[in-house]
Amino acid sequence: MQAVGTRNRWIWSARILFLLPVSLLFFFFFIYPFFFTVFTSFTSWRGIGSMKFNGVKNYAKLIADPTFQKALGNNIVWALSQGLIQVPLACLVAMILVRKPFGWRGLRTIYYLPNVISTVALAMVWVAIYNVDGPLNAILADLFGMEKHNWLGNPDTALFAVIFQTVIYIGYFMIVLLASAMNIPRSLYEAAEIDGASTLVQEINITLPMLRGTLITTMTLAMAYGMRHFEATFLMTGGGPAYATTTMGIDLYLKMDALRYSEASTSGVFLIIMGTLVITLLRKLFGSSDPMSEMAQ
Amino acid sequence: MKKPLASIIGNTLKWILLISLLSLALLPLLWLLVSSLRTNLELQTDPFGWPQKFQWVNYANALAMASLPRLLLNSVVVAVVTVVLNSLVTSMGSFILAREHFKGRDILYTILTAGVLVPVISFMVPYFSMITRSGLYNTLLALILVYTAVNIPVSIFLVTAFMKSIPKELEEAAIMDGCGFFKRFSMIILPLSRSGIVTAATFCFIYSWNEFVMAMLLTSSIESRTIQLGIKFFSSQFITDYSSMYAAVIITIIPSILGYVFLHDKIIGGLTTGGVKG
């Protein structure tokens, strides 16, 4: 009994030692600021002077605000497009590259390149591409005889246009999935090969199930990024026209810009809580990616 | 041998996908290169034209940037220390979260990873007041701490997922052989999840290298500023010298590509050849 007790205590000190650095940093840079933000969201504060308690007025105002409602809808589209289109596409590419086709090392590096280029420069490129007299319209006119269209200037297509440009960032999730796919034991494929399974069947029966955990992780991550998306859209459209591309991140930034600090805090808190609910829901839906339960099957 | 037609179609589709993504990824970089060799007037009036005359002067402007070596050095120090610190603390934390069982583990994991949702700009006021009150304002350490912390959720997310995917049998075998807590971490889990750690480290590196808003907020002099602030000197209140700025962007992309290639191709490349055998 004595021995078990000391062992337990020892294991716990080791666990705490391992968790301490990450928890401390997280506390100072996430927990404390989060509570500060929650606190200010219940006040009326313009960044100057003392904060006056305001109850839930900011929350009521936020929910009733048409701009915020629009932003919320846009964020849902963002999150879904990132999680359900971007990640599966990245997964497809990773599955191709893991079989080491010609030039795969080069491709892996090049696909990642757009992630290191400044967003300011990329926004300028896309604004020019989508322009009425830009190359996209020229190509569409040549191929399909389509009329010129103001992609970013039309509220009906602007959101689609700003989301479409994220396809160049596919390398981000691809390298995660690729790293994971490379860890799949070769022997599984060799065995399938002997059984005469085609490549496609191998991918469906071996690769996808083995990538399940990483897929859930990347999808969640992609959706989270979609939820807090801000910079590229802000640089391309400023959230317009008529708030067609406004996201919660843009709304929050502009509130701070107008010194509406407590209202910005309210948006921030709302975003974090809603996102956490979505993530938790996703984990419940897809089940835990815990190997202990997976391996038991 | 079997179904050559299907395989030909499959192959064609595969290469169409790979090549269209290749061009999508390369075009912005090519555009940036071409634009960095044009005049501002050319760039403003026709974004997709070819330079009438190569404007090497843009590169001269970029290289003449005040204190370029100092800014680059600061960026390297910040990025490298951040990556090391972040990888260290998150791989230790992830090990506990992925491989140990205890009450409250899932809650802790959910809280840590919920951080990926945080729009960091909404935390600017508390960050600023913490950094100034602790006397870290205008130091490289301020940037290192903020960048390390901001990347914790993503790193925890990725590294924990990788650690979780390691088959339990491997660890059990090690325990049978008498491996203790530290040995399980350093000899089994750490090496097996290295590709995940390196992937997270890559993201952390790129973030630290490109970050600008926090760097602007938390520093005030050349001694503790990074290269991204140097690039912004081409953009004043009313006039942005885009072509020189793009030349500077090209110059600063080179180290980040090298960093990526080093982290990814060298470390992971070396790993997968001698990697896991199921």
Add this chain to the structure above:
Amino acid sequence: MMKKSRLIAVLLLLCLLFPLGAQGQAESGQQKEIELRWASIWVGNDSKAPAVEALVEEFNTKNAGKIKVVIEPQPDYNAYEQKVRTSLAAGQAPADIFTIKFNPTTATFYQSNLLMDFQGKLDDAWKGTFDAGSLEQSTVDGMLKSLPMETAILPIWYNMDAMKSVGVNAMPATEQQMFSAFDKLKAAGIAPTSQMTGDTNAWTSMIWFSHFAVSLGGPNVWDKPFTDPAFVEAANLIKRMIQEYSTADAVGLGAGGSGGHFLAGRTAVFSNGPWYAGRADLAATPFFDSIKIGGLPAVGEYEDIMISRLQANICAASSKDADKEQAIVDFLKFLTSPSSIAKIAETSGAMFAIKTDYRPVNNLQKQFYDANEAASTTAFDLEAALGAEVTLEFAQQLGALALDRISAEEFCALVDRKIER
């Protein structure tokens, strides 16, 4: 294995010790010399940078051993503004000296005790050097917590080469002449004006709208509710401009695109402040010498009103140390003295709230000074008069207005809701 854990322990210890070491270097040299930190935006490739840096140097040499002004360079204006408000919200002045763009949003800063009130420091001699109107505009509830320094007028620019090519030889003087000139340009395949609804302020179109509104409602139009007929009429006019007399990409276009059209000669009429006159890319256009600037022809009963704004007001941190406050005042007196301002104006062509004898030699910059003097009255633009939130709503809904998704009345009602009363 023991080595690894020891390594981790050492690293952890380092993490903890690192801050202490770094903290030590922050505050050391404690001398009698008063150091003033200036968070300056006039750095890098800003046209005012060389003159400002030279002036600081001159001041430091004169006051060697007593006062030393240190420039903390602030590139990227948006990030700078973010830093100013974050710092004030965290209860600290961003620096001993800094600048703000004065409008109802930034006037909120006046409520902060962190800012020095110049009201008591401004002696008659110093006060006399400032433009009285600008001083009055910078005064809120009797407080003067920022000194007007850089001002700007926002006139209409005409590419006279393009105008002459369609037989128009002078700037239009009446509304009728203006529309007839625009029709001729349009017939010749030149988009008459550069309009835009993008970014967060619809910059060039916001300037046009301001001209329309003050001409229709007078210089005090901004005090009226936005549902006033003057604004509705102005909204109809700006809609017509975007729909009929601009480029096809005007909705959603940003300031870069709007300026790009003018630079490329794709549009003939533009609007912007004096800083645009100093651009190297503008000077490189073939029509640079033929640019004429002026007010917009009256579209209402009020004539000759120029649109203006306070572009940079200087703020200072309040201090319990009287010597430090005096040092700040000494430096600002030097910086805003007519001779200093003349030096900055000379190299930049910018306009100031401090009266000097300086007259630009550059043709375009000279026209700005002339236009300013020719105007009978000046009135703020929409952003300067109503602040960031109203301008944002204006820009967003302008897109909807131009696409006929909302009427001018609905547009004005939407913007009106954002005005604080």
